[in-house]
Amino acid sequence: MNTTRHRVPSSHNDNHSSVAAVASAVDKPPSSGTIRRAIVFLLLISFSCFVFYRSVRSSSSSSSILSRIFPSFDSFQSLEIEEPSLEDVLRRAATKDNTVILTTLNEAWAAPGSVLDLFFESFGIGEGTSKLLEHLVIIALDAKAYSRCRELHKHCFSLETVGVDFSGEAYFMTRSYLKMMWRRIDFLRSVLELGYSFVFTDADVMWFRNPFSRFYKYGDFQIACDHYLGRSNDLENRPNGGFSYVRSNNRTILFYKYWYGSRIKYAGYHDQDVLNFIKKDPYITHIGLRIRFLNTAYFGGLCEPSKDLNLVCTMHANCCFGMDSKLHDLRIMLQDWRDFMSLPFRLKHSSGFTWKVPQNCSLDSLRRYDWIDEEESEPPRGTEQ
Numbered sequence: 001m002n003t004t005r006h007r008v009p010s011s012h013n014d015n016h017s018s019v020a021a022v023a024s025a026v027d028k029p030p031s032s033g034t035i036r037r038a039i040v041f042l043l044l045i046s047f048s049c050f051v052f053y054r055s056v057r058s059s060s061s062s063s064s065i066l067s068r069i070f071p072s073f074d075s076f077q078s079l080e081i082e083e084p085s086l087e088d089v090l091r092r093a094a095t096k097d098n099t100v101i102l103t104t105l106n107e108a109w110a111a112p113g114s115v116l117d118l119f120f121e122s123f124g125i126g127e128g129t130s131k132l133l134e135h136l137v138i139i140a141l142d143a144k145a146y147s148r149c150r151e152l153h154k155h156c157f158s159l160e161t162v163g164v165d166f167s168g169e170a171y172f173m174t175r176s177y178l179k180m181m182w183r184r185i186d187f188l189r190s191v192l193e194l195g196y197s198f199v200f201t202d203a204d205v206m207w208f209r210n211p212f213s214r215f216y217k218y219g220d221f222q223i224a225c226d227h228y229l230g231r232s233n234d235l236e237n238r239p240n241g242g243f244s245y246v247r248s249n250n251r252t253i254l255f256y257k258y259w260y261g262s263r264i265k266y267a268g269y270h271d272q273d274v275l276n277f278i279k280k281d282p283y284i285t286h287i288g289l290r291i292r293f294l295n296t297a298y299f300g301g302l303c304e305p306s307k308d309l310n311l312v313c314t315m316h317a318n319c320c321f322g323m324d325s326k327l328h329d330l331r332i333m334l335q336d337w338r339d340f341m342s343l344p345f346r347l348k349h350s351s352g353f354t355w356k357v358p359q360n361c362s363l364d365s366l367r368r369y370d371w372i373d374e375e376e377s378e379p380p381r382g383t384e385q
């Protein structure tokens with residue numbers, strides 16, 4: 001221990017916050033050197049380093065000095081300041097076969113007691129679903145949604161779009177609703193390009209069972225339906241973009257580009273409508289995309305509930321307008337599930353237990369807002385939350 005014999009520099013008060021002072025102190029010749037002096041010296045060194053570190057951190061221009069001394073300083077600093085990249089977030093959340101579960105979230109849905117809380121609750125009371133949260137990435141569309149995500153969840157990604165405010169309740173078919181939906185399609189394309197397959201789920205889809213065993217082995221693009229006609233490859237099925245399973249490959253990447261590009265040809269339409277327009281296009285056959293529609297027996301919703309609770313995987317609060325109605329019916333749906341789960345095994349299969357929803361949600365409540373500017377028609381923010 002050489003340093004224990006070094007002498008305390010007499011000038012330490014003047015420049016204890018510079019590297020030179022520390023260096024020259026170390027160079028001073030050893031003196032008689034009592035243990036007590038050595039301890040004082042060590043304390044001073046620690047203090048100097050502390051002060052030095054603080055002063056460097058408060059002036060960015062000298063951070064290069066620190067990174068020359070501690071080569072890992074830069075990476076340490078950038079980790080602390082910069083948000084993780086999409087690639088990092090996906091990698092951390094992905095399953096072994098590079099699959100993630102994605103949902104998008106805005107301020108209105110993130111608020112305490114709102115949709116996000118019910119979404120998490122479903123994972124908690126579902127059968128074998130809580131472990132799936134490990135693979136869920138929440139894509140926050142505004143700052144409030146992002147900070148709420150950070151409070152509650154491990155994997156959050158901020159996708160703020162400059163000049164667009166997605167934070168309010170997005171009314172069906174208003175202009176900001178359309179922008180939000182199309183932003184989502186473009187974003188999902190970028191996830192596929194990074195090599196990740198995904199289950200996309202709206203946060204108003206309740207997860208009651210692990211859905212992976214119900215996906216088709218050979219489908220590239222699999223999507224839930226408002227109405228399911230009975231055959232998984234029947235293009236007349238009415239898809240709902242609130243729940244889909246998409247494998248990352250060249251066909252799906254081309255398909256998402258084509259879908260996103262088609263918003264120009266079908267200006268003013270919802271991504272789901274455009275999907276219905278393009279699903280029979282020769283281009284889709286040309287790229288060889290295998291589309292599969294998911295049976296509402298497993299992937300139901302308020303439009304067409306999964307009849308048998310022994311089979312249901314997910315239930316979507318589709319066919320619903322207005323936040324109050326949606327939350328009302330989602331809460332009843334969760335209670336229905338709890339009631340079902342508390343039945344004895346035999347009764348689960350013989351009692352003919354069914355959902356008590358829809359109640360306040362119904363197709364009739366789905367007021368149309370087509371082609372109307374939200375600036376003219378939307379009630380003030382907060383009235384419907």
Ligand SMILES: *[C@@H]1O[C@H](CO)[C@@H](O)[C@H](O)[C@H]1NC(C)=O
Nearest residue numbers: 192193195248249250251253
């Ligand atoms: C796309 O196709 C090319 C050439 O056939 C192949 O090398 C590449 O791995 C494919 N990419 C994906 C994501 O499947």
Ligand SMILES: *[C@@H]1O[C@H](CO)[C@@H](O)[C@H](O)[C@H]1NC(C)=O
Nearest residue numbers: 323324325326327328359360
């Ligand atoms: C649900 O509907 C009932 C009956 O129409 C109504 O009294 C109640 O206020 C509604 N609740 C919500 C949250 O919309």
